[in-house]
Amino acid sequence: MSARPYTGRWRRLAVVMPPYAWLALFFLVPFAIVLKISLADQAMSIPPYTPLIAGGHLLASTANYRFLASDSLYARAFGNSIWFAAWATCGCLLIGYPLAYGIVRAPLRWRNALLLLVILPFWTSFLIRVYAWIGLLQDNGLINRLLLDIGLVHAPLPLLNNSFAVYVGLIYSYLPYMVLPLYAALEKLDPVLLEAAADLGCRPSQAFRRVTLPLSLPGIVAGALLVFIPMCGEFIIPDLLGGPNTLMIGHVLWDEFFTNRDWPVASAVAVAMLVLLVLPMGLLRRYLTGERA
Amino acid sequence: MTGRLSPFLAAMMTLGFLFLYGPIASVIVYSFNASRLVTVWAGFSTRWYGALLANEQIKNAALTSFEIALMAATGALILGTLAGFALARYRRFAGRTLFAALVTGPLVMPEVITGLSLLLLFVALEQAIGWPHGRGVPTIVIAHITLGMAYVSVVVEARLASFDRSLEEAALDLGAKPGKVFAAITLPLIAPALVAGWLLAFTLSLDDLVIASFTTGPAATTLPMVIFSSVRLGVSPQINALATILLVVVAVAIVIAGRAVARTRSSAAR
Amino acid sequence: MKRYPDAPAAAVDGVSLALATGEFFALLGPSGCGKTTLLRLLAGFERPDAGRILIGGEDMASVPPYARPVNMMFQSYALFPHMSVADNVAFGLRQEKRPRPEIERRVAAMLDLVKLGPLAQRKPGQLSGGEKQRVALARALIKEPKLLLLDEPLTALDRKLREETRFELVRIQQRVGITFLLVTHDQEEAMSMASRIAVMDQGRIAQMGAPDQIYERPANRFVAGFLGAVNLLPARVATAAGGVLTLDSAEAGAPLKVEHERALAPGTAVTVALRPEKMLLGTTANPAWPNALSGIVRGIAYRGEASDIEIELATGKVVRATVANADRPARSALTIGQPVFLGWRRDAAVVLET
Numbered sequence: 074m075s076a077r078p079y080t081g082r083w084r085r086l087a088v089v090m091p092p093y094a095w096l097a098l099f100f101l102v103p104f105a106i107v108l109k110i111s112l113a114d115q116a117m118s119i120p121p122y123t124p125l126i127a128g129g130h131l132l133a134s135t136a137n138y139r140f141l142a143s144d145s146l147y148a149r150a151f152g153n154s155i156w157f158a159a160w161a162t163c164g165c166l167l168i169g170y171p172l173a174y175g176i177v178r179a180p181l182r183w184r185n186a187l188l189l190l191v192i193l194p195f196w197t198s199f200l201i202r203v204y205a206w207i208g209l210l211q212d213n214g215l216i217n218r219l220l221l222d223i224g225l226v227h228a229p230l231p232l233l234n235n236s237f238a239v240y241v242g243l244i245y246s247y248l249p250y251m252v253l254p255l256y257a258a259l260e261k262l263d264p265v266l267l268e269a270a271a272d273l274g275c276r277p278s279q280a281f282r283r284v285t286l287p288l289s290l291p292g293i294v295a296g297a298l299l300v301f302i303p304m305c306g307e308f309i310i311p312d313l314l315g316g317p318n319t320l321m322i323g324h325v326l327w328d329e330f331f332t333n334r335d336w337p338v339a340s341a342v343a344v345a346m347l348v349l350l351v352l353p354m355g356l357l358r359r360y361l362t363g364e365r366a
Numbered sequence: 367m368t369g370r371l372s373p374f375l376a377a378m379m380t381l382g383f384l385f386l387y388g389p390i391a392s393v394i395v396y397s398f399n400a401s402r403l404v405t406v407w408a409g410f411s412t413r414w415y416g417a418l419l420a421n422e423q424i425k426n427a428a429l430t431s432f433e434i435a436l437m438a439a440t441g442a443l444i445l446g447t448l449a450g451f452a453l454a455r456y457r458r459f460a461g462r463t464l465f466a467a468l469v470t471g472p473l474v475m476p477e478v479i480t481g482l483s484l485l486l487l488f489v490a491l492e493q494a495i496g497w498p499h500g501r502g503v504p505t506i507v508i509a510h511i512t513l514g515m516a517y518v519s520v521v522v523e524a525r526l527a528s529f530d531r532s533l534e535e536a537a538l539d540l541g542a543k544p545g546k547v548f549a550a551i552t553l554p555l556i557a558p559a560l561v562a563g564w565l566l567a568f569t570l571s572l573d574d575l576v577i578a579s580f581t582t583g584p585a586a587t588t589l590p591m592v593i594f595s596s597v598r599l600g601v602s603p604q605i606n607a608l609a610t611i612l613l614v615v616v617a618v619a620i621v622i623a624g625r626a627v628a629r630t631r632s633s634a635a636r
Numbered sequence: 637m638k639r640y641p642d643a644p645a646a647a648v649d650g651v652s653l654a655l656a657t658g659e660f661f662a663l664l665g666p667s668g669c670g671k672t673t674l675l676r677l678l679a680g681f682e683r684p685d686a687g688r689i690l691i692g693g694e695d696m697a698s699v700p701p702y703a704r705p706v707n708m709m710f711q712s713y714a715l716f717p718h719m720s721v722a723d724n725v726a727f728g729l730r731q732e733k734r735p736r737p738e739i740e741r742r743v744a745a746m747l748d749l750v751k752l753g754p755l756a757q758r759k760p761g762q763l764s765g766g767e768k769q770r771v772a773l774a775r776a777l778i779k780e781p782k783l784l785l786l787d788e789p790l791t792a793l794d795r796k797l798r799e800e801t802r803f804e805l806v807r808i809q810q811r812v813g814i815t816f817l818l819v820t821h822d823q824e825e826a827m828s829m830a831s832r833i834a835v836m837d838q839g840r841i842a843q844m845g846a847p848d849q850i851y852e853r854p855a856n857r858f859v860a861g862f863l864g865a866v867n868l869l870p871a872r873v874a875t876a877a878g879g880v881l882t883l884d885s886a887e888a889g890a891p892l893k894v895e896h897e898r899a900l901a902p903g904t905a906v907t908v909a910l911r912p913e914k915m916l917l918g919t920t921a922n923p924a925w926p927n928a929l930s931g932i933v934r935g936i937a938y939r940g941e942a943s944d945i946e947i948e949l950a951t952g953k954v955v956r957a958t959v960a961n962a963d964r965p966a967r968s969a970l971t972i973g974q975p976v977f978l979g980w981r982r983d984a985a986v987v988l989e990t
Contacts, residue, residue, distance in 0.1 A: 081544075084544070085452075085456060085459065088448050088451055088452050088456075089448070089452045089456065089459065089465065091444075091445060091448055092445045092446070092448050092449035092452070092465075092469065092515065092519075093461075093465055093468070095445055095511075095512070095515070096449075096465075096468040096469065096471075096512070096515075097468070099484065099487065099508060099509075099511075099512045100468055100471055100472065100480075100483075100512055101468060102487060103483030103484055103486060103487040104483055106483065106486045106487055106490050107479075107482065107483045107486055110486055120489045120493075168382055168385065169382075171375060171378035171379060171382060172378075172379055172382040172383075174375065175371060175375045175376070175378065175379035175382075176379075178371055178375065179371060185624070189620060189621075189624060190383060190386075190387075191386070192620070193616070193617060193620060194386055194387070194390065196569055196616050196620060197390070197612060197613050197616050198572075198573045198590070198593075198609070198612055199573055199575075200573065200575055200590050200593055200594060200597075201393070201593065201605075201608075201609040201612065201613075202389065202390065204393075204593070204597045204605065204609070205389035205390060205392060205393045205609070206389055207597065208389075208392055208393065208396060208606075209388070209389055209392055213403070215392055245385070245386075245389070248385075248386065249386075299474075302474050302475075302476065303474070303476060303477075305476065306475075306476020306477065306478055306479065307476070308477070308478050308576055309575060309576070309594075312598070313597065313598070323476055323477075323478045326478045326479075326482065327478055327576075330482060330580075331579075336486070339482060340482065340486065343478070343479045343482050343483065346476065346479060347479065351474065351475060351476070351479070354474075355474060358474070530712070530714070532710050532712055532714040533714050533716060533717075535679075535681055535701070535708075535710070535714065536708070536710055536714035536715075536716075536775075537716070537727070538680075538681075538700070538701045538702050539679055539680075539701050539702070539706075539707055539708045539776075540702075540707065540727050540728035540731060540775065540776075540779065541702045541703075541728050541731035541732060541779070542702055542727075542731045543702055546731070551716060554718050555717070555718060
């Protein structure tokens with residue numbers, strides 16, 4: 074009933090169509106193709122997979138999926154991914170929450186500078202930040218050298234190419250992504266509420282537990298869901314920092330594709346990831362954060 | 367809420383920042399180490415910077431990455447702004463749910479999946495209609511636009527959500543047609559968000575390894591790909607030097623941007 | 637001549653108004669009464685489901701806001717933050733593609749009218765609330781619209797500024813001769829500026845007329861209660877003779893005599909509305925009072941220029957009287973708990989049939 078600007082039908086179409094068409098072609102359609110190829114077989118051809126229809130027959134088969142289900146490697150990689158991502162998310166929360174909270178409580182003139190400091194790593198290369206840990210964690214790296222010099226240990230600790238390094242890498246790389254939603258949620262918190270709590274007899278620690286924490290829960294949930302899925306599918310960190318026991322599903326996909334040149338199996342892994350990981354978590358995220366449809 | 371930091375909180379914050387910046391600091395420090403080895407400090411030296419600047423492979427890769435990022439960021443800005451605008455202003459239209467899911471999809475999708483799916487699309491397209499002729503810079507640009515527009519749309523939508531519509535109504539009331547309203551009122555006022563979005567997409571493209579690896583071709587090597595192949599073998603001093611340069615550039619850019627924002631805010635005071 | 641009969645569903649229903657050119661008109665009502673909807677309909681931001689909006693004889697109901705000879709002064713001022721005061725004011729003229737010299741001349745003249753000349757190059761962020769409002773007014777007036785809409789212009793200002801601005805707005809309106817339509821929930825704002833007021837309630841017009849008319853002679857309980865304080869006494873008609881009704885009121889506890897132009901049948905249930913300032917107080921009964929009651933003072937609120945006295949009648953009903961403090965003897969004699977006599981003239985109260 075209103076004569077608002079921009080609601081002319083042609084204008085709306087002109088605005089919505091370009092991104093819609095682009096995404097439909099370059100984001101949606103590819104998934105269909107992934108599905109199709111996951112049903113194909115590896116072949117010595119270019120491209121290295123069997124066509125869908127040859128000689129009048131449908132060449133699709135679920136062989137790849139049965140293969141994934143039968144080989145425990147994949148189940149282990151899946152399990153690892155979720156395990157690592159879950160604990161790393163907690164780690165991000167443990168380190169990120171005090172950071173965000175501290176920034177909100179800091180004197181106003183410091184706040185911008187502190188925020189800038191948190192955001193700065195986010196703008197620098199992800200790859201390089203992960204790489205930086207190699208120098209720190211390796212046997213003759215900085216940390217071990219420090220520990221040896223102090224005399225805390227007598228032999229270098231194995232800090233690289235194992236689960237420990239993967240945890241460190243995950244927490245480190247995704248920390249800024251956790252801090253920002255937390256900061257946003259904590260910043261919205263009206264300090265008047267804490268004053269009211271104090272007025273009614275709450276000690277600071279109680280006030281934190283009963284007022285601040287519950288009210289910052291949306292921020293916690295938002296941050297956790299924001300980092301969990303990408304962490305599951307992470308490739309660079311397990312590749313550079315991980316070892317034989319830190320198989321993660323993103324890395325498995327990469328290997329299948331680049332090392333084994335088995336596009337169909339890689340596609341099957343992708344579909345499995347989508348169905349078992351991305352879609353459930355995506356729906357959960359929409360449900361928990363109440364995103365508008 | 368502001369003003370007082372308990373010692374406990376201050377300590378935790380300091381630890382947090384140390385954690386964030388420790389590795390970065392070590393990279394910077396060791397880029398000036400005359401020795402290759404991290405464990406031995408052989409004196410201050412800029413030899414690795416020299417070696418870096420003479421490294422043709424890295425320089426070409428940097429140029430390629432820059433080129434791609436420029437095109438991708440601009441494409442992402444255009445499409446992402448349209449998408450953000452549609453999501454912020456059009457509450458109801460056929461297929462809105464799907465649209466919203468598609469726009470924010472690349473944000474949560476693991477990059478290995480996005481990369482693989484795009485590559486398979488390009489291969490299928492080539493088989494079907496003959497384009498693209500092999501993969502390279504154009505396919506990487508397309509992939510990065512797809513990823514970048516998701517981020518841009520989030521930024522633009524957020525900015526439009528807090529935009530005072532009465533300004534647009536006032537402009538309409540004073541005789542400006544909707545197109546003019548957008549150009550004279552809306553666009554100038556959301557410009558900072560657009561710049562932020564472009565920078566975001568630019569950085570994302572510059573830094574991307576996984577998607578570029580999937581969608582690239584024989585002729586195109588990006589900077590992250592070069593860095594990755596170097597560091598797979600361990601610490602590389604030239605990479606330290608490169609990292610330091612990138613860090614300094616980004617830090618300077620952010621400080622300049624921060625100052626510019628502060629200046630525009632104070633000139634329109636209150 | 638402007639006429640707006642229109643009836644969009646629910647928000648505004650069956651409203652029919654006609655404004656004279658050069659008039660200062662007000663739409664007054666509580667929030668949710670539909671006045672804002674009517675305002676937006678006139679400006680062009682909403683379209684009516686049924687009805688017409690005639691401006692200068694042309695139906696504008698389906699004309700977009702940028703093509704109407706109507707301009708609005710927004711409640712939040714809606715000044716363009718990235719433009720200077722001068723550019724804000726010039727915006728409308730630039731849309732008309734006027735030549736530069738003309739624009740500059742008219743902007744300067746308008747800024748002089750609202751006394752903002754020296755601030756022409758400032759940005760809105762550097763202005764005070766009152767200054768921002770004058771820019772908003774200048775910006776809307778400069779296009780010389782057939783109708784200027786003002787959305788709650790005084791609500792955001794503090795009391796002192798409000799009074800100054802009130803006079804300013806009336807002065808400017810008389811100077812430029814443009815029809816002003818003011819929308820507000822503040823009855824003081826409406827009554828002090830407008831020459832005619834339409835009181836709205838739930839999408840309809842409850843009463844329309846000059847300020848003194850609707851204040852002194854409210855047509856129904858809603859209008860009586862909305863404009864200022866009022867004492868409402870339910871009563872029944874006893875007799876009607878010579879333009880005066882005699883009524884029985886259980887709450888008053890004594891017969892009441894009120895002038896009323898219609899002779900109502902005995903037994904009709906009505907409400908007698910009496911404004912507090914019309915009440916006469918005394919420590920002794922005054923035989924000259926046609927209406928006389930007695931009661932006990934229960935509360936006194938000193939307000940500077942007047943005091944509000946709460947009196948409990950013998951029947952238990954509490955009424956309010958307002959006494960000007962300049963009237964010394966009446967005030968100084970009153971204390972809480974004191975017995976007091978009150979009365980009023982036959983033409984002081986109003987009989988409300990609805």
